[in-house]
Every structure is written in C-alpha cells, then in structure tokens.
Amino acid sequence: MCILRKNIRVLRRAEWHRRRERARKRAAFIANPFKFTKDLLGQKRSGKLASSQEDIDQHLKQTYSDPAREQELGECNNLIEPPEPDVQFDMSELQLPEVREVVRKARASSAPGPSGTSYKVYKNCPKLLLRLCKILRVFWRRGRIPDQWRVAEGVWIPKEENSTQLDQFRIISLLCVEAKVFFSAVSKRLCTYLAKNTYIDTSVQKGGISGMSGCLEHTGVVTQLIREARENKGNLSVLWLDLANAYGSIPHTLVQLTLTKHHVPSRCRDLIADYYSNFRMRVSSGAITSSWHKVEIGIITGCTISVTLFSLAMNMLTKSAEPECRGPRTNSGQRQPPIRAFMDDLTVMTESVPGCRWILKGLEKLVEWARMRFKPIKSRSMVLRKGKVEDKFRFHISGTAIPTITEKPVKSLGKVFDCSLRDATSIQSTCTELDSWLKSVDKSGLPGKFKAWVYQHGILPRILWPLLVYAVPISTVETLERRVSNHLRRWLGLPRSLSSIALYGNTNKLQLPFKSLEEEFKVTRAREVVQYRDASDPKVAKAGIQVRTGRKWRAEEAVQEADARLRQRCLVGVVTRGRAGLGSFPSPQMNTRGKERRRLVQEEVRAAVEETRTCKAVGMKQQGAWTRWENAVERKVTWAELWKAEPHRIKFLIQAVYDVLPSPSNLHTWGIAETPACPLCSKRGTLEHILSCCTRALGDGRYRWRHDQVLKTIAEAISTGLEWAKHVRPSKKSIAFVRAGDKPTPVRRTSSAGILMSARDWQVLVDLEHQLKFPSHIVVTTLRPDIVLVSESTKQAVLLELTVPWEDRLEEAFERKLSKYAGLVSDCHQAGWRARCFPVEVGCRGFAAWSLARAFSTLGIEGERKRRAIRSTTDAAERASRWLWLKRGEPWSHGS
Incomplete structure (x- = not known):
C-alpha cells in the first residue's frame, strides 16, 4: 500500500511539472509566437559569443584599422573604363515624395540606432516628416554629414549553428534612422543613374x-x-x-575610385567620403560592450x-x-x-x-x-x-x-x-527536415491550434525554398502534404477520414486559414517559369532554363494554361457578378509585365487548383454537400478567431459542416456501432436527423430553444440598430460631375437611408418568452411572425420570420415562409399600412443565408455593424446546435 501511494505521489508530481511546463510554453508562445517558432524549429545560425572584452577590442582593431588608408591603390591596366553617361546624376534637392516613399517602405519594427528614434515616429507624424525633409535638404545642399550620423551601435550576428568564436560572427550596425532615410534617398538616385546608363x-x-x-x-x-x-x-x-x-575589407579608396570611374558627380562623392571619413562604432554582446573604434576600411553593414x-x-x-x-x-x-x-x-x-x-x-x-x-x-x-x-x-x-x-x-x-x-540527396534531406520539424512541433506541448499556426507561419515558408531550387517531383510534394495534413487533423482533433479539401479549399463555404503545400508548390514553380521567361536580363530569358517538376504535373504546361485562361478572360471581358456596380471587378490586361504579370498567372494557377478541388468535392456525397448550399454565405475562420475560440467549438464546426461527426449513422458505417438508430426516435440517426429532423427532439422543444437563441441575437442587433438610427441622419446621395481628363475626387462613404431611419417611434415586438400577438389595430390574424416592427406615425410594419433549417434547405425555407406571410402583407396594404416581410434563414450549423444580409441592409444596418450582427447570429446557431449534439441522447430540460 505504501509503494502504491508513493507511486501515486510521483505520478502527481510529474503531472504537475508537465502541466507547469506546458503553461510556460503557452505563455512564451503567446508573448512572441515568431521567436518561439524560430527557437522551436532550430535556427540555421545560432550561438553566443564567448570572448573577453580585450579579445573583442583587439579583433575590432585589426578588422577596421587600415594603415594604407591614405595610400592610393595604384595603377591597374585591366580595369574597365565606363563611357560617359547619357543620363546625368540627379543633383537637385531632395523632395518630400522621395523621403515619404523611403519611410513608407521601411519596416516599422526596425531597431532604432543611437538616436533612439524609430521609423514609426516618422510614419505616424507627417508634420515631423516634413521637418525632417527640410533638415535633410540642408545636409544635401552643404555636402556635410553631422557627427551624430557617423556613429553606430554594433550587434554580433552568428554565421553558423552554435557559433562561439569571433570568426563565426558578423557585425550588423544600428544607425540613426535619419541617416538611413537620407542615404536611402541618395542610394535610390544612384541606382537610377547606374541603371539608366547600364x-x-x-x-x-x-x-x-x-x-x-x-x-x-x-x-x-x-x-x-x-x-x-x-x-x-x-x-x-x-x-x-x-x-x-568581403564587406569588412573593401578599401574606401576603392569605393571612391569606383564612383569616379562611373562619372558620379564630385559633390556626391565628397558627401560619401565625408560620411566614411570619421565613422566610429562599438559592438555589444550580452553584458560586454567594446570600446569605440574608428572604421577605416570596409562598408558599414546596415547602412542603406x-x-x-x-x-x-x-x-x-x-x-x-x-x-x-x-x-x-x-x-x-x-x-x-x-x-x-x-x-x-x-x-x-x-x-x-x-x-x-x-x-x-x-x-x-x-x-x-x-x-x-x-x-x-x-x-x-x-x-x-x-x-x-x-x-x-x-x-x-x-x-x-x-x-x-x-x-x-x-x-x-x-x-x-x-x-x-543531381538533387536526390538534397530532396531526401528536405523530406527528413520536414519530418523533424513536424515532430518538434508535435512534442512542443502547445495546444493544437498553436501547432497549426507554427506550421503555417514557420514550417511552410521554410520548406518552400528547397522545393523551389531543387527538381522536386509533384508526387514527392503530394507525399509531404499528406504528412502535413495528418498532423493538422490530429492537432485540431479531426478524424482521419476528413478530406484535405476541407483543410485547404479557398472556395469552400467554410474556409480555414491553412495553405496547401501542394498548391503553394505549384504557384511557386509557375512563378519561377514566368520569372525566367520574362526576365529583364536577356541572357536569362534566352537561356532556355527548364523547371522540372516530374511527369505528373509540369510547370511550363501550367503556365501555358494560365496564359490561355487569361486570354479567354480578356476576350470575354468583365462579367457582372451579383449586384456589384460597374468597375467593381477590373478586367485583366494581357500586356502586363513584371510583378503584375506574375500575379495574374499565379491567380490562374490557384484557380485551376481550386477547380480540381471543387470537382472532387462535387463527387463526394457527404463531405461535398456544401457545394449545394447556393444561398449560404461563406464563412472564413481567421487566425484571430481560431486563437480565441475553444478547441472543441472549432472541432465541432468543421466536423458538422463536412458531416464527419460520430453520429449513429456514421458509427454504423465505420463499423463501430451495431445499429444506426437515433437514440430518441429509433430512426436512422444521421447528423441531419439529429440537428433538424427528429420528431422527438421537435416535440421536446429542442429546436424551438435553438430557434429562440438565434432570434434573440437578431432582436438585439435590430435594437442596437434602432439606437444608432436615432442619432444619425441619412445623407443625400449625389453624383459629382467629372470633366474630361480630370480624376474623380474620392467619395466618402455615408450612411444609407434604411427603414429604421424613416421613423422615430419604432416599436419592436419579438416572439420570445411571451406569445407574440400581431397588432390587432392593423390586421386581425392568427399568424405570429418572429419579429414585428411597428411605426404608428408613418404607418409602417416590418415582419421578420426566422427559420433555422438544414443548410441544404435554405432556399426552400425562404420560399415557404414568403408565401406563408404574403397574405398578411396584402391585408396590411389594404388597411393602409406599408408592410414588408423578410423571411430570414440561419443554417443549423452556423451559416447565414443571403436573406439575412439583405434584411439587415434594408433596415439600415450596414458595414461593420452588419458583419458583427451576422457573426453573432451564426455563432448563436452554432453554439445551440453543438449543445443539441452533446445532449442528443439525454432527457431535455429547456437547454439546461
């Protein structure tokens, strides 16, 4: 007995340590997920410098000292002699658009230099940016660099794994942001000058x-x-x-000679020489900071x-x-x-x-x-x-x-x-590396949704480069994707029978934020073909570089097919979609080049991959049922939602949409249960039957309870819209005349005049708790709409009738409820009232019909308020259905 108690104590202590370690890892991941991912997957370059300050100072002195700094390089007869420039260097004053463009493209998270100012300050303060531009003009005009710009704080960056010695590190300099902005503008002018003169x-x-x-x-x-x-x-x-x-040993005299030979104006050369003339830096490593050292040789890494x-x-x-x-x-x-x-x-x-x-x-x-x-x-x-x-x-x-x-x-x-x-060895090492990454993530102790995030933002970008540069056949990529899909299913708690179409589909009714490895591989290799074919370097464009991806799928053929699809789209022109106005969908242009052309080809390659997925889904009776939901609004699960949601909720949503929940019917099909009978009524217990068609559940009031949960959220959204409408006046829509050759002025989006804004005395009647009775002073009827809005002053009545059906029957429910209340609307019109009826449907698995969005828009609930209302409505339907699923075999007691 004592031994048993001792073993139990040991197990409890081990479990406590395990939970504590998992909690620590979760906290570290949430604090900085990218850093955690980099440490988890292993950095290609890592290590900590293990040298004393004396050794560091001696190394820096030897590296950056140049006894021959003042000596000329001497004559070299083999050097090229560039011709005189056709286009002169732009020596005009720096313009605000140049400076603004540099700041716009800079990373806001870049570490600040000795000045302590980051790019974020100038990104968010336009007037301060204008002031900076004026100061930079003064330095450009005088041709002198301030001393504050000629100092840098250095950081040791490892070159290899487990670096410890000085020769295994390189130095990255942190410079003043103002200097980086200034020299970025000068560098852009220099690049333009060099490019135009070839x-x-x-x-x-x-x-x-x-x-x-x-x-x-x-x-x-x-x-x-x-x-x-x-x-x-x-x-x-x-x-x-x-x-x-190389970077630390190039003489400054070589830089000046290069600029002179390429006919860069002396004023610009003197400016650069002044910058390098008295540059000083020190380098920090942990608690050790070196002395200041003058940089007499080499370029400043980190300088723009x-x-x-x-x-x-x-x-x-x-x-x-x-x-x-x-x-x-x-x-x-x-x-x-x-x-x-x-x-x-x-x-x-x-x-x-x-x-x-x-x-x-x-x-x-x-x-x-x-x-x-x-x-x-x-x-x-x-x-x-x-x-x-x-x-x-x-x-x-x-x-x-x-x-x-x-x-x-x-x-x-x-x-x-x-x-x-050949690439066989490298391909094998790539596959092995992917397996090791997946295993590391699997054993990390993180929740499943965080593991999926690590794959999307850590593993996928890392694996795409070797798949790009090596001749990897598509069959190998398909094998790798199957491994990834198996891990994603396990991390999210999904069954192995779930199709990968559910994980990666971009046009599914339920879209998850995961990228398909096979799709990204095809897009990457197609982009490679276009880059070689349309390269600005003629020696690359005419080299006939082959992109080999095996016999099953060829990148060149995929690009040819994408070009044909683009030509067909250009011939057909813009096709009207839904209620979108003219110009909502730009027409593709066949004469595009460069980045835009690559983007169009990649879109067509993705579309072809998605068409293949959809064709497979149509042939799947159970998991492809979503292809028949024509009136359902698609749902996109973002990473923010995935992080906030409970794991069981996401698991239920995915399994319910693709009908892979362990229902009695599925368990019988899988050979786990002996009978497919419903635990309540003994009929075939499919998911559709349990959530929508069980007569026993209907008699118990289960479906009524779910209906009321959804109705409550719609009523709250309408009440919120009424409060908002009381403080807003609809603006008149006007179309400004645009003269020929002028550009139209941007139009501010204004609130539309919905029904809720047409009166101030709206009364909201909802069929909750107490039985709703239609106002008898309008029409006497036995019909009971779910929501009735009445305005006595304007003699208006709005009827909303909610249905929570199986998603396959959204359109059927709409037509049925529309015909049911058509007579009541007609009677209201005859009584002198303006009446409207809006049948709205929300699928029992959390998919709203387009009728709900149209109803909110007609009422005047638009924009973010409409999206929030639809989201809360679908979440209510999903939560209620999940509760019905959990209680499917238990006695019902009013949702408790």
Missing part, C-alpha cells in the same frame, strides 16, 4: 539591384548549365569563390547606401576579369558570362579548364590590387569531362588548393551542389 551588367551582378530576382536567376542558370553538361556529356569547369570578410556601393565595386572587378575567357553556351544558343556575382559570391563557369584558370588568375590579381583576398578553404571547384566529375584538375589561390565538391559539397545561394550532379 553601368551595372545585371547578367553578371544582380546583388543589391532593386527588382532583380538575382538569387533565383543565378541559381537557375548555373543549374541549367550543369544539367546540360551532364546530359549532353559535355565539358564544364565551375568555381565557387568566397572572399574573406553601402550595399549599392559594394555591388558597384564588385561589378567593376568582375567585369574587368571577363575578357580572359568566354563563358559557356546553353543548348538554346545563348552565350553566358563567365563570371556571375551576387554581392561577394562569385561563380566562374567556362567550357575549358585553362579558361577557368585564366579567369581565376585575373580575378586574383584584381582582388590583390584591391587589397582584398579570397578564402580558398571556403571556395569549391568542379570539372566535368564528358558529363562526369573529374578530380584530377585542381585550382589554386596563392598556392593553396581549392577543395572540390567531391571532397565537400558547396552551398551557393541557398542550393547545395555535390558530385552526383
């Missing part, structure tokens, strides 16, 4: 160029060349070169103009080494450049080994001239001879051999290249 070859350098999908385009071209060499048994030499501390300056300098170096050898040619006949750069990541590709050596030698000379250096240990080489990898050819940098991808694979721009020249 000073940056975007086929070589895509890093730091606005509007360029450089990472994807570079990876696509490199992958295509390697694939063609392997399949055609060709020759190819590839070098992936890594610069040692440094990225453009570094990209321009690297473009000059890479273009200067290009003449050493020609680049390879794709099967489409397009000659590619021998060097590709994305900021400091260089990829050299030639058809011969000697050509690759010449380019490497030229790059090495240029980098040494620029007082920078390559890092051989982090660089990689690969040589293909007749389509196979050969390791007998080695490349050297300063006498040190570059490792081959046979010795160690290389990860370049997010994609791993290995000696197999």
Whole structure:
C-alpha cells in the first residue's frame, strides 16, 4: 500500500511539472509566437559569443584599422573604363515624395540606432516628416554629414549553428534612422543613374539591384548549365569563390575610385567620403560592450547606401576579369558570362579548364590590387569531362588548393551542389527536415491550434525554398502534404477520414486559414517559369532554363494554361457578378509585365487548383454537400478567431459542416456501432436527423430553444440598430460631375437611408418568452411572425420570420415562409399600412443565408455593424446546435 501511494505521489508530481511546463510554453508562445517558432524549429545560425572584452577590442582593431588608408591603390591596366553617361546624376534637392516613399517602405519594427528614434515616429507624424525633409535638404545642399550620423551601435550576428568564436560572427550596425532615410534617398538616385546608363551588367551582378530576382536567376542558370553538361556529356569547369570578410575589407579608396570611374558627380562623392571619413562604432554582446573604434576600411553593414556601393565595386572587378575567357553556351544558343556575382559570391563557369584558370588568375590579381583576398578553404571547384566529375584538375589561390565538391559539397545561394550532379540527396534531406520539424512541433506541448499556426507561419515558408531550387517531383510534394495534413487533423482533433479539401479549399463555404503545400508548390514553380521567361536580363530569358517538376504535373504546361485562361478572360471581358456596380471587378490586361504579370498567372494557377478541388468535392456525397448550399454565405475562420475560440467549438464546426461527426449513422458505417438508430426516435440517426429532423427532439422543444437563441441575437442587433438610427441622419446621395481628363475626387462613404431611419417611434415586438400577438389595430390574424416592427406615425410594419433549417434547405425555407406571410402583407396594404416581410434563414450549423444580409441592409444596418450582427447570429446557431449534439441522447430540460 505504501509503494502504491508513493507511486501515486510521483505520478502527481510529474503531472504537475508537465502541466507547469506546458503553461510556460503557452505563455512564451503567446508573448512572441515568431521567436518561439524560430527557437522551436532550430535556427540555421545560432550561438553566443564567448570572448573577453580585450579579445573583442583587439579583433575590432585589426578588422577596421587600415594603415594604407591614405595610400592610393595604384595603377591597374585591366580595369574597365565606363563611357560617359547619357543620363546625368540627379543633383537637385531632395523632395518630400522621395523621403515619404523611403519611410513608407521601411519596416516599422526596425531597431532604432543611437538616436533612439524609430521609423514609426516618422510614419505616424507627417508634420515631423516634413521637418525632417527640410533638415535633410540642408545636409544635401552643404555636402556635410553631422557627427551624430557617423556613429553606430554594433550587434554580433552568428554565421553558423552554435557559433562561439569571433570568426563565426558578423557585425550588423544600428544607425540613426535619419541617416538611413537620407542615404536611402541618395542610394535610390544612384541606382537610377547606374541603371539608366547600364553601368551595372545585371547578367553578371544582380546583388543589391532593386527588382532583380538575382538569387533565383543565378541559381537557375548555373543549374541549367550543369544539367546540360551532364546530359549532353559535355565539358564544364565551375568555381565557387568566397572572399574573406568581403564587406569588412573593401578599401574606401576603392569605393571612391569606383564612383569616379562611373562619372558620379564630385559633390556626391565628397558627401560619401565625408560620411566614411570619421565613422566610429562599438559592438555589444550580452553584458560586454567594446570600446569605440574608428572604421577605416570596409562598408558599414546596415547602412542603406553601402550595399549599392559594394555591388558597384564588385561589378567593376568582375567585369574587368571577363575578357580572359568566354563563358559557356546553353543548348538554346545563348552565350553566358563567365563570371556571375551576387554581392561577394562569385561563380566562374567556362567550357575549358585553362579558361577557368585564366579567369581565376585575373580575378586574383584584381582582388590583390584591391587589397582584398579570397578564402580558398571556403571556395569549391568542379570539372566535368564528358558529363562526369573529374578530380584530377585542381585550382589554386596563392598556392593553396581549392577543395572540390567531391571532397565537400558547396552551398551557393541557398542550393547545395555535390558530385552526383543531381538533387536526390538534397530532396531526401528536405523530406527528413520536414519530418523533424513536424515532430518538434508535435512534442512542443502547445495546444493544437498553436501547432497549426507554427506550421503555417514557420514550417511552410521554410520548406518552400528547397522545393523551389531543387527538381522536386509533384508526387514527392503530394507525399509531404499528406504528412502535413495528418498532423493538422490530429492537432485540431479531426478524424482521419476528413478530406484535405476541407483543410485547404479557398472556395469552400467554410474556409480555414491553412495553405496547401501542394498548391503553394505549384504557384511557386509557375512563378519561377514566368520569372525566367520574362526576365529583364536577356541572357536569362534566352537561356532556355527548364523547371522540372516530374511527369505528373509540369510547370511550363501550367503556365501555358494560365496564359490561355487569361486570354479567354480578356476576350470575354468583365462579367457582372451579383449586384456589384460597374468597375467593381477590373478586367485583366494581357500586356502586363513584371510583378503584375506574375500575379495574374499565379491567380490562374490557384484557380485551376481550386477547380480540381471543387470537382472532387462535387463527387463526394457527404463531405461535398456544401457545394449545394447556393444561398449560404461563406464563412472564413481567421487566425484571430481560431486563437480565441475553444478547441472543441472549432472541432465541432468543421466536423458538422463536412458531416464527419460520430453520429449513429456514421458509427454504423465505420463499423463501430451495431445499429444506426437515433437514440430518441429509433430512426436512422444521421447528423441531419439529429440537428433538424427528429420528431422527438421537435416535440421536446429542442429546436424551438435553438430557434429562440438565434432570434434573440437578431432582436438585439435590430435594437442596437434602432439606437444608432436615432442619432444619425441619412445623407443625400449625389453624383459629382467629372470633366474630361480630370480624376474623380474620392467619395466618402455615408450612411444609407434604411427603414429604421424613416421613423422615430419604432416599436419592436419579438416572439420570445411571451406569445407574440400581431397588432390587432392593423390586421386581425392568427399568424405570429418572429419579429414585428411597428411605426404608428408613418404607418409602417416590418415582419421578420426566422427559420433555422438544414443548410441544404435554405432556399426552400425562404420560399415557404414568403408565401406563408404574403397574405398578411396584402391585408396590411389594404388597411393602409406599408408592410414588408423578410423571411430570414440561419443554417443549423452556423451559416447565414443571403436573406439575412439583405434584411439587415434594408433596415439600415450596414458595414461593420452588419458583419458583427451576422457573426453573432451564426455563432448563436452554432453554439445551440453543438449543445443539441452533446445532449442528443439525454432527457431535455429547456437547454439546461
């Protein structure tokens, strides 16, 4: 007995600790869900610096000191000589729209610098922004930078997992927001100047160029060349070169020389030189803060103009080494450049080994001239001879051999290249990583709805990039989605028999906030096809890059189908939908390009996926019954609602809509129960029977109780609308004349003149608690509408009749109640009263019919008030039906 008690105490203590740990995790998740998700799934870069302040100061002094700062770089005959500009640099004063656009695009959550001011201040204070613009104009006019802008607080950012040493960290600088706004505007002018004069070859350098999908385009071209060499048994030499501390080792004299060679006005060059002349920073790590150090070399990471300056300098170096050898040619006949750069990541590709050596030698000379250096240990080489990898050819940098991808694979721009020249290993590791993420979330101790949120906002964005850069077949993605769907069902407490259409459908009557992995994969790969096809870089557009997704579904064919659908939509034009006015739905344009074109194609791909889902749902008798709810208003469950709602409520709603609740009929079909009989009346106990058709439940007053719960919320909404109408006067609608060539002025939305605003003496009679009697001074009748509104002064009467039917019978209920009260309305008219009848329906599973929305709008309850009223009405129907479901086999005692 003592042993048993001891075991019970141990179990109780363990259960107490388990519950406490779960509560702690829930609190941490609610406080910062994104940080919790990042820690849970594992950061690719993590660690804490374990160095003393003396070591940190010594490291910073060595890194940012430049004894040769005042010395010129010397002559270099290989440097390119850009021609004179066709378009001059814009040296006019900074304009308010420029500054406003910079502030608008900036992240409000960006950490403030030494000034302590964040972007949020200028986003929310227009007059303060105007004042800032005037101050920036003064600095631009004088060509001098204030000392407060030349200081920065640095933060250590790990480069690898479990980083501890100084060389495993990089520094991100936190600068004054005012300086970042100023140099963002200058950087935008510099980018415009360089782009209009084609000073940056975007086929070589895509890093730091606005509007360029450089990472994807570079990876696509490199992958295509390697694939063609392997399949055609060709020759190819590839070098992936890594610069040692590229951002921190670029000399300021190289930046000035680059600006001079590209004919940037001296006034702008002097402004940048003044900015870099006396820049100081210190770096913090936990409780350790370094001393102030002068930045004599390298660009300031976090500075808004440094990225453009570094990209321009690297473009000059890479273009200067290009003449050493020609680049390879794709099967489409397009000659590619021998060097590709994305900021400091260089990829050299030639058809011969000697050509690759010449380019490497030229790059090495240029980098040494620029007082920078390559890092051989982090660089990689690969040589293909007749389509196979050969390791007998080695490349050297300063006498040190570059490792081959046979010795160690290389990860370049997010994609791993290995000696197999295939993606099978990377695809397998991606699948394994997804399984580990799902397992980590499953064991996190969070509630199911929070686990689903982690998938949507943590796992899905992480898994899409490897699915984009590797040749993943659609069958593999379907397998991954089945795993994800199984976890989502378990986390939400849903049965395994529930179709995935219920989880991911975008046109369902009940729409959940989850994204389908298969759909996102198809949209992503279709966008990739359009990006390659419509690339602004002709060497990418004509490279014939193939997007391989297996034989079951091909991205190129999906894009062709989407283009055909777009052409058909343009030919048909805008089709009227519902009661929407002219211009409510813009017509698609076939001549669009760039981002807008990609958006249209993605919409069509999504529409095609959704059509496939709908076709499957139509063929499902039970779970696809929602396709026949033509008069029901769709419901969208947002993340805010999912977080606030009780888990059992969401579970009941989903199971009820798709008829997968454990009703006697379903239990009998699943082989769990011996009989499908209803526990009350012994008829077949389907969900429809229990919630809507059981004669015993009707006689007990169960359905009447639910009807009254819904009626009460409608009556409260009307009473609230009456109180609001007493203090509002309807405004007259007028149409302003617009002259030819002028733009119409925006029209403020005004309150419409509903029925409730037509009188001040409305009386509301509701058939609750006491039996409602229709006013005898109007008409003597035995009919009892659920709600009657009467205005004696204007001799108006409004009748509302509520029905809470099975969703399949919404239209039938409307027609039945409309014909039932047509005679009463006619009698009121003959008695000299203006009478209207509004039959309204709310489905027993919480779906309102369009008649309810029309009734509220006619009464004058519109906008957010109408949405809130409909939401509360449907919630009341759903809660009441859930209670009926829970009490389906128990004696009824008036809803208690």
